[in-house]
Amino acid sequence: MARNKYPEVTIARILDVAEQLFLEKGYEHTTIQDILNALGDLSKGAIYHHFKSKEEIIIAVVDRLYVSTEESCAEIQADKSLNGLQKIRKLFYVSIGNANHQVVFETMPNFFENPKFLAMQLEQTIYELAHKIIEPILCEGVADGSIHTAYPKELAETVSLLANIWLNPMVFHCTKQEVYNKCMFLKALMKSLGVDAFDDELTDMVERLRGFASHDA
Amino acid sequence: MARNKYPEVTIARILDVAEQLFLEKGYEHTTIQDILNALGDLSKGAIYHHFKSKEEIIIAVVDRLYVSTEESCAEIQADKSLNGLQKIRKLFYVSIGNANHQVVFETMPNFFENPKFLAMQLEQTIYELAHKIIEPILCEGVADGSIHTAYPKELAETVSLLANIWLNPMVFHCTKQEVYNKCMFLKALMKSLGVDAFDDELTDMVERLRGFASHDA
DNA sequence: ACAATACATACCGCTGGACGGTATATATAA
């Protein structure tokens, strides 16, 4: 094989394979050769034609992983029929829903053995999610009266950190019961900080994930 | 030079040099050769006699970094003259105090370029600090009536995460004003979650770090 | 036609780590 008419396909294949290997073995313990072997029919030159470095590959992988999330976030943010609080609710709804039928999360034994991924996730959480998505929504909620806080920035960072890292089973493994407890704690925390995000619908969903149906205290 | 009578000295030298280099250039970008050069008079074999791998060096470095912290934590935990809430206060006092005359923190440009360190810090925060130190203290506080929460475990993890990672200038660079805002937010958060940790003394200290003196709302 | 692209191949400097050897310290016994 020499030249391909559709290089995007090749790029996508490289990213697919790299993603799987990075998640399986960790970024540090995955070699370029591993990627080549898994691809089967490509050469080193091919990879280094499309990516300047190994680091650039993981950046592309992570970017791709977050594209769908960012899109749905942007969609919610732009929805003019919702006030600030309702947007936060919807974000939680999507987020908690996703978290539990995560496909990847079975393949990865421990995120702490993949420090690069963890660091990038943490960075994204604060500088992309918190500052660019959550904080504006919180400010909107303060303006429209649906949310009450004197610290929108700090609250945005805290909520993002808790929801995206602490509650993330890929980072901190936990049982259904533990996830449930975390959610209930988060519900109380949010409410006491002026964001009544967990309405009945969202609470019901959390209960259902736990395996129960009703919503008692 | 052949055999040294006091190998602890050699080990300490290796860890000193490694710590500085890891913090300066990051774990991944520090080579064994860098460590050897900085030491000047040791060989690769010497290092691999004391440590099985490069990874084992950083583990030892981090362990050593946390020894003093753990000791002071254990001391506070064992102090029978304090109730649960008072112990939490004291921990905050020490923690926030330390955070600001951190020597290392100037040398390190960005913790995100040192993913290994970051991951280890995060792991320590949850599994050592939160579970082994904070949670027992919170439970103690609940028992003696000085703290009110239905979720000691989740609260412990959250507080530890916020204080040790989010508030840590080595992880998230911020101005004095931003640190101040974070502290004030944390004060409100803790209080609304049943832990009135920031008394006047602690609040004063935070104000002082900001460069102010009085304690107004 | 020919320039640009998409690869393949061969190679490089360096890395973490393995290994065999040696000098010194320490415990034991004579």
Added chain:
DNA sequence: TTATATATACCGTCCAGCGGTATGTATTGT
């Protein structure tokens, strides 16, 4: 005390494998 045995603290060297590069070649678009 001294002799012996063994454990420890290092040194010097070597190597497979790593990320990355330079260059060659086939295919495509214009």
